[in-house]
Amino acid sequence: MKNIYTTVLSILFILNTIGLLAQTETIASNRKSISLDGKWKYIVDPMQNGYYNYRYQVNPNGFFKDKRPTDESDLVEYSFDNSDQLNVPGDWNTQKENLFFYEGTIWYKKSFIYVKNGSRVFLYFGAVNYEARVYLNGEELAVHQGGFTPFNFEVTDLLKSGKNDVVVKVDNTRKPEQIPTVNSDWYNFGGITRSVRLIEVPQTFIQDYSIQLKKGSLSEVEGWVKLQGPSRSLVKIEIPEEKISIIAQPDANGLAKVTFKSKLNLWSDINPKLYEVKITTKEDTITDKIGFRSIEVNGRDILLNGKSVFLKGISIHEVAPFTAGRVIAPEQCRTLLNWAKELGCNFVRLAHYPHNEDMVRMADEMGLMVWSEIPVYWTIDWKNENVFSHAQKQLLDMIARDKNRAAVIMWSVANETPISEARTDFLRRLVETAREVDSTRLLTGALEPHGSDSLRLLDDPFGQYLDVIGVNNYCGWYYETPSFCSDVKWKMIYEKPLIISEFGGGALQGLHGNESERWTEEYQEAVYKNNIDMLENIPYLRGTTPWILMDFLSARRPLPNIQDYWNRKGLISDRGIKKKAFYTLQKYYLKENSN
Template sequence: MNFLKLNSIIKTVFLLFLVGLFKPVFSQDLTLVNNIDGRYKISLNGHWQILIDPYENGFYDYRLKESDNGYFKNAKPKTKQELIEYDFVKSDYLNVPGDWNSQREKLELYEGTVWYQKSFDYSVKKDKRLFLYFGACNYYSIVYINGKKLGEHEGGFTPFCFEVTGKVNEKENNIVVKVDNKRRADGVPTVNTDWYNYGGITRDVYLAETSENFIQDYKLNLEKGDFKAIHVSIKLNKEEVKNLKLSIPELKINQQIETKKNGEVSFTIESKPILWSPENPKLYDVYLINETDTLKDRIGFKTIETKGQDILLNGKSVFLKGISIHEEIPQREGRANGIEDAKLLLSWAKELGCNYVRLAHYPHNEAMLRMADELGLMVWSEIPVYWTIHYGDPKVLVKAKDQLNAMITQNINRASIIIWSMANETPVSEDRNNFIKSLCSYTRSLDNTRLLSAALEISHKDNNTNILDDVLGEYLDVLGCNEYLGWYEGKPEDALTKSWNTIYNKPMVISEFGAGALYGFHGDKDERFTEEYQENVYINQLKMLDKIPFLRGMSPWILADFKSPRRQLHGIQDGWNRKGLLSDKGLKKKAWFTLKKYYQIKK
């Protein structure tokens, strides 16, 4: 056997072995409070006092060891002589949820540690368990309550929680959170991205109450090809129960359930629900009830699969008319969060004529998925495995899997999601191939009812032919592809002579194409950054894409201009990626109308 090939096999086996040794760092599993909207919860949103700590003096002592007496103590001097060199009460504050960059000018480009502090009272209930839930903190967080460490979490776009039963008092409880948004070479994402590194507690914070043995997780779905039976899986937190009930009133389902000893149960109910689709986004009120809990959700039922080069929604071929979206509100210049922000962004997509959105390049907040359910927008949801990830590091693979698990667990019942995406624009290598293949296998083990995709690499037979032959295509259901002909490559008119081939009998979605334009900057269609140039790119791109026989969708880049420190062209970019069809004020550029007209006639 060739020595290099043998060495490669040994390296792969060793990587897989190491991955089994590393576990995510969590004090509690996310699924302990899945469907936070359906729980009884107390909001901790609002003003949090902060301390800006670029040297991390509140965490390390002068020997750079973790201090036993850091800022998490929220200490107060007991005498006039006692030396304590911080005071949350006298410090500034930030709004939660929210990023610090857009709230304080001095923090606009800050990357480092900010300490957050919040005090609260709570009426302790003996028969309830209590969890402290964070929708997301970017990027690495350590959480303390009443001076004691609860745990830590890594990942800027996934929810996490800690059980605080027995750790909370009736009066004067104190939460302190160390949030650090420094970019990390071994992070997911890594140091090199093309979006703004908003730091802070960027999503909602809640205290959530549950019963002692509560409904931990559940999934209701149709099996592929079967529209007459709902498959149900339920997991309780502890032991079996004999009086669990599933109720879907509109379908006249009232099912008494007895779980197994491990608290789990799976079964199928004969029913023929109205199928969820963009034309009719039907949702049903679903109730899970035990002795002490009633957990409500709104769930739609659909199937999504592929057949040859077609994508089938509810058994019928569908073309994905989409747009890519960042979790950012342009008018506010900050991280988006909550139902009103979701409604604004997704209503723009609907106005454009979309039936589908690509939520890039990380898991978006839960409100975006619930609003997509309501509005009838199919969704591509992805994790930030992006560009220069350390693909050969088994600990990084664990971090990526942890984010996949959190994204899928939180959104498993969202009808809108049709695609889980593994990665975006990843350079081809053996380590990268093994890394993403592992993510594909892991995702299928968590959810086999959606499609898998990733934005893959293109090869070129000659100047006039793009070939989609990335080895990862073998492991995906839908071939994603980013291409910027007319912007990073060639001229807009070159699209008219470009042809496309693939080695796979699978559907392709152009996950990105586009060009930059400054709103209000007009000129010749050959002049970069004019609205006319962007419009010309779209006109020629759409003509090219119409000729690709295996194309089944597109999500051009991007809905709205978004902040990015990479973009430095003075007077044009000024720290903004200008590829939006909407400006940084939400104003429509000429290319908006080009794409909207195309979607109006596209079948």
């Protein structure tokens, strides 16, 4: 296995050669920035006429040139100036009724004033779904694919003192070669869905860093700091509360490695301790809040700081409470996580893609452990190397952004993928990638059981590569009735911890009847009660993340008067009203607290 520092440098080199910096979120989260959020002009372009000419060749004078007529006879068939506006961050589907089902291209434009001051400047996007082609002052910067990971471009030389224009071609068309692929059970929200900022940094700046407990230790800290730029000044790492101050010399590549011992107050779900960590060079300073904890497995146990822990969790989609659209604000993240805490959770599965960074940082503060995953979901083209590259890139971006967050204890690489040799090899390679860049966290995936309805067998060959086995099982909803589930038995061929990563059923909040009547709150409650009886008979069970905290939009769910394009498996309705099953799960978690 490669040395972790060599691997990090290799990733940085690869990303820089295509115009990106590996650690985008480090730059954004802990620095002074200029927000470009707010109202952006937009043009709907279903035929992509703003990019291709009538021969379907790239038009060098497309919409990105933001052309205006030079005289009264000049033909220009578009106008940002006279177009409507969309909020950024935000999805277009829930902002404009006529765009609710729209999938395709929309052009965004933002004008802003900038005064050059000698700093290096990066244009940063928190996320754009799915493909973003970015232009500044008419010049193309690059293309980014992937709807849930951050990216940035250096724009120092293209920026002007005075008025500048950013134009982004956003395309959320689903394609077989993408991650996720064409079929999924969540809404394909299009748009610039997370914040856009200009980040100013000195000529040599702190590009990336990792500070955490060494694997297998509760007292030894190891880390590294990566500088970008011509200078190689000394790096100082401080934890003022513990009176720790470490000096390191960067090597020729700008990488400074550190290791030290200290008796730190460890982060946990009971004590979510975060330390202020300050990283300083002659030219630059970054301050972050970092927790230190150990997460390991021992046989069929999960150990947090060396002690066995049961993960009382819930799955969550990045859907805003009350508005139904993509999460766009920290207070929306806090509402979702407060609901999880009220439920009795110490763990959340952020499904099925990397969520907003605010969500992960709040989990850090609130003592909620996190399962974080990429959208390798259902059936993709396992034999296509370009598809693997997309998945690997999203995995690396997720790890790069959140590797300093103590709350994140697991990286997940897949959900409900059908067994085949090609698929298992694809996922194995993703696991190897994750282990190379981060050996301190656990690797998992949500698998499917086999066997009979009454004996669920966990024998997926991919399980051999995971630290923790996750499995989705919908007894009482997709097979059998709720009363059947209590006596279901489980058999697993692996001596590893098991998490039931999904179970549950749908209910329309406010619809009542008897527990055999589908879609009623009573039926959903019966599903939970009987599944909990089943869970209590699995001796190697180490956690659950039932499906799901809140109802969410899904184009797969058209049943009139019940679903209306909502997945109704939430314990809480889209209007924030708790269903009966919420309190059933809450009671189970309170019982686990007393054990």
